[in-house]
Amino acid sequence: MPVKNVVKKNFYRDSLQLLHLSEQAKKIEGVMDAAVVMGTKTNKEILEKLGLLVEEGKIAGESDMVIAVSASTEEIINKAVETIEKMLTKPPKAGQYFYSLETALEALPDANLAIVSVPGEYAKEITLKLLDRGIHVHLFSDHVPIEDELEIKEYAKERGLLVMGAAAGTSIINNKAIAFANVVNKGPIGIVAAAGTGLQEVSVLITVAGSGVSQGIGIGGGDVKKKVGGIMALESIKALEKDTETKVVTLVAKPPDPEVQKKILDYITYNTKKKYVTCFMGGKVFEVPNQLKERLVQTRTLHAAALESVRLLDEKLFKEAEKKISIPAEELLRKSEKLYSQFEEKQKYIRGLFTGGTLTYESLIILKETLGDVYSNAPLEPRLGLKNPYKSFQHTVVDLGEEEFTIGRAHPMIDPTIRNLRLIEEAKDPEVAVILLDFVLGYGSHSDPAEAHTEAIRKAKETAEKNGRYLAILAHVCGTDRDPQNLSLQTKKLESLGVTVLPTNALMAILASAVASKGRMKEDTLERTYESFLFPQ
Template identity: 40%
Template sequence: MLHTIIKENSYQDSVNLMLLTNRLSAMEGVNKISVMMGTPANLDIFKNTGLYTIELEEAKPNDMCIVVHADSEETVGRVLDELDSFLKNQAVSSSAKEFETVRTWDRAMKTLSGANVAIISVPGQYAAEEAEKALNNGLHAFLFSDNVSIEDELRLKKLAHEKGLLVMGPDCGTGIASGIPLAFANVVTEGNIGIVGASGTGIQEVTTIIDRLGGGVSHAIGTGGRDLSNSIGAITMMDSIRALENHSGTKVITIISKQPAKEVRNQVVELLRSVSKPVVALFMEEKPAEQEGHVIYAGTLEETAVLSVQLANGNELTGLISENSTSLPAVELKAKQTAIKGLFSGGTLAAEAAMFISEALGLRGLIHEEGYLLKVNGHEVIDLGDDKYTQGKPHPMIDPETRIQFIQEAAKDEGTAIILLDVVLGYGSHDDMAGALLPAIVAAQDEAAASGRNLYFVATVCGTEKDPQDYQEQKTKLESAGVIVRESNVQAIKTTLKLLNIEVPGTKRAFHPVGALENKESLLVSEQISKLVNEKPAIVNVGLKKFTQAVTNHGGQVVQFDWRPTAGGNERMRKILALLK
């Protein structure tokens, strides 16, 4: 039986509600439950999941809606008690904050008079409007929100460029500004390598390897995945390259991008040729070009990090990392067991795996099917952070549920030989993802053994010793269940291929010394961009409160904008009010 509870004017951000849903769904007697705000889009999700009730017709966008399928009123009562406890805990945690909370832009700017960055993590339909307000207040916009139209992205980035500001995003998952982790970011040593990336987990993989190699990062600027498209023209990437060129603390500029539009790529490369610092550039889904003087092209995320550190230290360029854990265990597989199942929480890590496996199998690039980056001959590589898998659910870096389901399905497939995983640490991610996945891994191995098969897991942990999670403990937990853990994504991929006796594509290339570079004419940047790269950021956090933790923990200034939908979420009234302003 379906039971509906509506908490009027009880706005909570979507991540909190998704986590609350998971918490309530684990309660005994709860068959199915969903907790969402009463927006039109969310009401459609209720309908699509079979949880829509007539009571929801009265719900408003600022109302919290809970629909629970349970067999008894007693269970519903326990759900209500747990819900009330959650809301009280939210109130307590907010009162114990190390930052002020405001409700308007005017108040935010008065409370933190030196603010220069806004982190925006509101629902996509409101994100462009809030980003424009940030720009008009003289703030750089870090747009964590996704589902922003390409037209809005172009408009915002043009406006930012005219104002001497940056729009990082939309769908910008990570960043580092003068040692301050932004959004889903790892804690890495400060140093002299500056990174610009149209790739979230690509930035995380490169920065964490740099840290583990003893290097450091000055800045990591995310651009959003569409920045190098023909529609946008790399506006943010080009302005960010100019920013790092003018930053005295940056000695090496590192570029990471998913497959760019050809003309845009050429524009970016032309700019890179004109900077006075050595450059490492990785353009995913293409073979690395030959070195062009001080511009060095990498083939993998790991090689990108290694070359950056070698340049920063003035060492000989090899692009090779010391692979001190290359011994392979003996594996016993049935004749049918030939397939790799790559179940990734990081989109760029999934793309790297799909490309590498595709090349090893002699295929021509990625083979896309809805929800898959690679699906051929039983091999599958999936980005579980894709919109297909996250509608109404937390991202797989936060919540293991979706990946656990895929592990269970892969274990039942008699053709599965190896399950390939990533575990991404850092702020925003699950407190103990290895521990959360462990029961599913053990159960999958036991299920395979019961049917006379061996099932192998290979994983990489993307993180550093300074991350909120215990990096070594995460590795140890995985290894305790027999998981083969490697130091990078590409090493995990190579290990997986070798275990199946599939020839690993060659990656070794020749490099030549960069030598002394000319002091070329400076590529000018605005005063606002210069301040961004030369000072600690002062941040207005619009949306997810959890993003304040990283800022305050690392000595940054932040004010929390306790955002609510304008006009109570009434779309027509919101547009009228926007026009009146």
């Protein structure tokens, strides 16, 4: 099959535009496969795996664009390349597009919020300009130097403005999804989150539970580090404390710096009156100050944080919510037996292929207690780091949203290519027993992730079966029925492929532990795991 690469020197489009273009290119008549990518190392490796890389493409640099097409004849290829080049220069359709911030501000002079997603090194300049105009900022950009983040946040605080981020994947402001966020119910729970998919999971579970979210403020993981000192965590708490819609405030973060955590807890103790739920995942269980014992609940997972937030509001609603979101331990054991009873003796490892950073982290925290050492590209301890992030070792959980997989290409929540390739690879390993997949729905994400993984899931299952093995695939769908992708529809599609779908990410990790331990995890151990992770501490 002929393949052609055309390199466009110093030609830039963002990864999402390129993904869209790649999908359009695949639909051109006669084209077998196509991809339009920036010429980064990762992208060239993927083109190679897809059989789409030839000599011309190999020498492309990071600032060059590669158009790669395969088709049955040279003629079709050349025609397709011509069409793709035309698409590249086509002006955008609807909407108001500008080429400078100044002209955009003239067109929308009363703007009150900005989403900034330029590369981190350019974020400060733009953000400060917006703050000068009195505009709150959701800063999506990664790799913003921490000194810049501190400067931006101090500047914003002086002006009474919010800076959500840096590296904030999600916010929900006035019931609207900002960046990657779900369509959730409006309600009395305010969330402050230094963990993007953490905010998505908690807001989604609160909605599934029948309650809702007043505001979901994504402050970025850097906010709770010593250098930034929790500036926006505190500003957000102040705002939610004042907000009359908010009755319960839920805080979600990977463990904050101890000084920052103390500062936050002290603030809550002496300056607030509302009810609070903390979910400092992976941190030590702390002594709740006496004054807070009546109105602060400590949790260790997103699952528990969502349920406890509902409980603080309404005990009756909580009982109903528990039935929807949780699975009793005995039932989970039965589910696990049904799966592990089909395994071959050699099958013992779990492989988690995640798109959400916080969902990866939450799984690692749980699996560490249930299974011991788990390797990762985002490990809990340096000794558990994968030597090669593309290759799993024993129990492995990878965050496919990490930099090594995403430089110059779209995030795996949008582009399933990397995960699909990895899924099939994992299925070939005779020691693999369980695969874990997260599907994050909502604005910004792939329009039909279950469908986009269908072929790979089938292939993975077939590969294992051909070799006389049963491969258990577990999934959690983080979404609501009001999301454009629809939670029920996605769940049904996955279940029809033989995937076991769990209502929460924490339950997926617990079930995976029970399945991989093949009956060694008894009811009492499971009860202890539930107490540790699914109940208040």
